[in-house]
Amino acid sequence: MSTEFDWDDAVESWRKDRRDLGRAAGRVGTASTVNGLLGAKGESDMQALPEKTKPTKVVVAKPGLDGHDRGAKIVARALRDAGMEVVYTGIYQTPESILRAVVQEDADVLGLSSLSGAHLEYAKELGELLRDNDRADVLFVVGGTIPPEDADTLKTYGVHEVFGPGTPTTVLVDYIRDNARNLLA
Structure with missing residues (x-):
């Protein structure tokens, strides 16, 4: 049928x-x-009508041979969830490629994530590259497994703030909101 x-x-x-x-x-x-x-x-x-302000643009970068990017991805997501525009460069980046991303994206903030112990070398080179390329207006933060005794040295290289292990993402978000666009003022 x-x-x-x-x-x-x-x-x-x-x-x-x-x-x-x-x-x-x-x-x-x-x-x-x-x-x-x-x-x-x-x-x-x-x-x-109120003028719409553009979101803060953040480049999150992993320099060198540091392949551990779980924390960087968590930070990137927290910043995005806070309304920021986030560009994640991925792992194994050179300082030049990180600078290129900052310049091309016209970033307000550079967040460097380091778990490899090479944070001093990469931060020093990136601080110099930012200054040499007229991007000293970029808020430069470093996070990861950074020994507290290295924080002062990093700040002499042009890093504005250092966030160590266990820092709540809300602390980072608040710091960026409070300081990202104040460098131009």
């Missing part, structure tokens, strides 16, 4: 179930809120 499928019946049944779609266009009209925003003549009053 075979039954033949009837496409016409199926389409008609679907149309009956979707009849609200056929009537939607007839009910579209001018919303009163649009008239209030645009004025009676439809003229835009853009001066009254």
Whole structure:
């Protein structure tokens, strides 16, 4: 016993179930809120609308042979969730490639993640590259397994703040929000 499928019946049944779609266009009209925003003549009053500020752009980088990027990815996600635009360079980056990302992306912040113990060398070179390429306006932060005694040395290289193991992401987010655009002022 075979039954033949009837496409016409199926389409008609679907149309009956979707009849609200056929009537939607007839009910579209001018919303009163649009008239209030645009004025009676439809003229835009853009001066009254608040200016949208661009999000803080952060480059998160992993220099050298440091292949441990779980923490960098967690930080990148926390910054993104806080409304920042984040560019993650990936692992095994050279200082030159990191600088290139900062310049090309016109970044406000450079976050260097280091778990390999080579943070002093990479931070020194990146600090010099930022200054030599007129990007001293970039907020430069370093995080990872950084011994507390290295923090002062890093700051002489141009690093603005150091975040060690166990730093809550909210502390980093707040620091960036408070300091990222203040370097230009």
